[in-house]
Structure formats: C-alpha cells, structure tokens
Amino acid sequence: MSEADHARALPDAPPILSDVPGSFTWRVLHDRHPAIIAQVSGAFPYPPRIRQALARLAQDAVAGVVEPLPADAHDAADWARWSAPYLGMSWYDVPFLWAENYFYRRLLEAVEYFRPGPWRGLDPFTPQKSAELADPALDADLAALAGLTTRPAEEQLTAAVDAALWGNRADLATRVSDPEAEHRKQASDLVADDSAVLRRLLAPGTGGTVCLVADNAGRELIPDLVLVDVLLRNRLADRVELHLKPQPYFVSDAMLHDLLSCLRRLADAEPALRERLWTALDDGSLEVVTDPFYCEPLSYHDLPGDLAARFRAAKLTIVKGDLNYRRLVGDRHWPAHTPFDAVTAYFPGAVAALRTLKSEVLVGAPDVAALDAAGVGWRLDGTHGLIQVRV
Numbered sequence: 001m002s003e004a005d006h007a008r009a010l011p012d013a014p015p016i017l018s019d020v021p022g023s024f025t026w027r028v029l030h031d032r033h034p035a036i037i038a039q040v041s042g043a044f045p046y047p048p049r050i051r052q053a054l055a056r057l058a059q060d061a062v063a064g065v066v067e068p069l070p071a072d073a074h075d076a077a078d079w080a081r082w083s084a085p086y087l088g089m090s091w092y093d094v095p096f097l098w099a100e101n102y103f104y105r106r107l108l109e110a111v112e113y114f115r116p117g118p119w120r121g122l123d124p125f126t127p128q129k130s131a132e133l134a135d136p137a138l139d140a141d142l143a144a145l146a147g148l149t150t151r152p153a154e155e156q157l158t159a160a161v162d163a164a165l166w167g168n169r170a171d172l173a174t175r176v177s178d179p180e181a182e183h184r185k186q187a188s189d190l191v192a193d194d195s196a197v198l199r200r201l202l203a204p205g206t207g208g209t210v211c212l213v214a215d216n217a218g219r220e221l222i223p224d225l226v227l228v229d230v231l232l233r234n235r236l237a238d239r240v241e242l243h244l245k246p247q248p249y250f251v252s253d254a255m256l257h258d259l260l261s262c263l264r265r266l267a268d269a270e271p272a273l274r275e276r277l278w279t280a281l282d283d284g285s286l287e288v289v290t291d292p293f294y295c296e297p298l299s300y301h302d303l304p305g306d307l308a309a310r311f312r313a314a315k316l317t318i319v320k321g322d323l324n325y326r327r328l329v330g331d332r333h334w335p336a337h338t339p340f341d342a343v344t345a346y347f348p349g350a351v352a353a354l355r356t357l358k359s360e361v362l363v364g365a366p367d368v369a370a371l372d373a374a375g376v377g378w379r380l381d382g383t384h385g386l387i388q389v390r391v
C-alpha cells in the first residue's frame, strides 16, 4: 500500500484534550502538575522570586489561560508560533500533548533554567532522578542483567528488549500521583507483540545503525544501555545512536547528565558493562544525539530534516515509552484496531515502539474490547505493554 493509500485508510480521530473533569488527562493538568511544582519547590533552596514564579505557574496552569512565554526567552519566537492557536484558551481545551509540553517549558522558565544567573542549567528534577539511581533495589535488576552475556545472542536480545520495555513501567512523573505504580505486579500482557519481526531486523551479522530514542533516566535507561550493549557486542548493529532529551522534561526523561550518572552507577555494580559502553562512546560506535525537537510540542509528523535523515539512514529506529508513542502515532482518539502500519507509514524508515501503556492512545491492538469493557484503567497504569514494528 502506498503512503497515500495508508493515509486514506485512516479514520478521522480527534486530538485528545483535557476538558472532561475527572478524566485522566484532566487530572494530569489539575492534580499532577501542581504536585510536580510542589516537588520542584522543595527540591532546592530557590530564592523568593523563583518560588513566586513557581506558585504563579501552579495557579495559571490549573485555573488560568494559555499565556505567551516572556518575549525575551531564547525560544520565544518558536513558542509564539506553536502557541498562536491556543493563546487565551483554557489549558484544558487545548490538545493534551501540547499542554503538557508547554507546562514543562513554563516550569523551566520559572526556575530560570535558561536565564543567566546561578540557577542556569540546574535540572530541577535532579533529586528524584538521583534517589532512583541510588536505590539498592536497582542492584537486583543489574545482577539479573549481568548474567545475560553468557547466553546465546538471540536470548540476550529477547531478555534485553523485555527489560527495556518493562523498564518503562513506572516513570517518576507517574509515581508522583501513583506511588504504588512501581510495586504493582508486572503483567505479562502484551497487547501487541511484533517481537519476531524485531528479532529478524536485528539478526546477528546484519550490521547497520539502530537509533534508540530513549525515554526515562535511571531504572529505564539502565536496561536501555544493556540493550545497546547487546546490539553492539553481538554485532546485531554496527552503530547505535542514543537519542536523549536536550533539557529537563516530563520529570524523569533522560538527558546526557543522566547517561553519565548511569555510567557512574555501573562503575561499581557492573564495571565490565560500563567499560564496554565507555569504549563504544569513545570509538563512535555509540553516538549520543540530543535534538531540540525532542522537547518541542510536536509529533513525529513534524520531524526536522536532520533527524528524519538519521532515521532514514538507520536500519531501525526504536522509540521508547508512552510519550514517544503518542508523538509517533499522534495523540488522538484512535480506534484500537487502527493499523499501526497505516498511522506510522509517514515515518522515514523502519520503526519499533517499546511502550508500557500510561495513557489512552492505542493503535494496532484489535483484541482489547474485553479489557476496555472493564474500564480505561488498564490503559493508564503501566501493567500492559506493546512491541510494535513497522518495517
């Protein structure tokens, strides 16, 4: 089917908003965002002006209307363009994906992340990220992953993909409002499982480049790094690009400094793995990419040319996590049976999604009527996952 045919086959799916009181998206804006602001306020001894800016944001983002970024912000022109359709509207009436993105940009404004002065460049989510990495519970994950090297390449891949997928289960933003999320029993339920296609694309000796678009730091980035190691060590790929966020985002999203923290953590726990990753970074077989696009309020349909070229040149792009999935398929009320191939036909190159479900968006899953009949909770709590591939 041509790309145009794919597009024609798509149903009309309206964008997801947050305008239904009590709904999941409404609660993210109404409850989770102020909780995140409260956590950030307590994270560092910020001066009164930053505290006041955070308090103002808490009010604005819960009960106010969308206002422009200050005109002297370095990216004011970009945000003026992206905000134009929404200025003066309630945050609840604009697309949810856009509202969340703008919330995190406004949060960085409030803590003066981009402003000259002492607070410039300080990740406001550092304390949560560090606590997670220091958690002794991580040692058990690491010990389990360490045993992988002695197993056949295909088994290593299956285990590493599994760990990378379920590592996405409980990000820090979710845990703010759902502290039990990480303890909940892992369901083995995959609502879509294209792992056989994935294994074919990543067969030993096939070489090529894999782009891994990471999601969260800490407990998710560690298994992602194990996956990178499995790919390179077994020559399932010659090169890996690890795509990270250029700035703090959605609380726990991984940046370069989080990668470095993981490498430090591995220095004690898994020195051989740390050494291999370090060498790969050193010789260029592992390249870190941080593109501004990753923190823009856009979907992958609006990829900038340089990223599109990277994805086109790669034999496979793996996108991790819930938010990347929403950006990949479009944050819309898709019927679950809408084919994954059709909604991702536009993507430049083969693409795989590894995601645990933490929002309602879902395509390529025709058999979820029974789950849906019991309510929407299973789509939100990270107990279900998917592996979807479009070649």
Ligand SMILES: O=P(O)(O)OC[C@H]1O[C@](O)(CO)[C@@H](O)[C@@H]1O
Residues within 6 Å of the ligand: 028, 100, 168, 171, 173, 174, 215, 216, 250, 320, 321, 322, 323, 324, 326, 358, 359
């Ligand atoms: O870390 P992940 O898997 O991208 O999940 C983050 C998810 O959390 C939310 O912010 C709220 O559930 C979603 O909007 C987002 O998709």
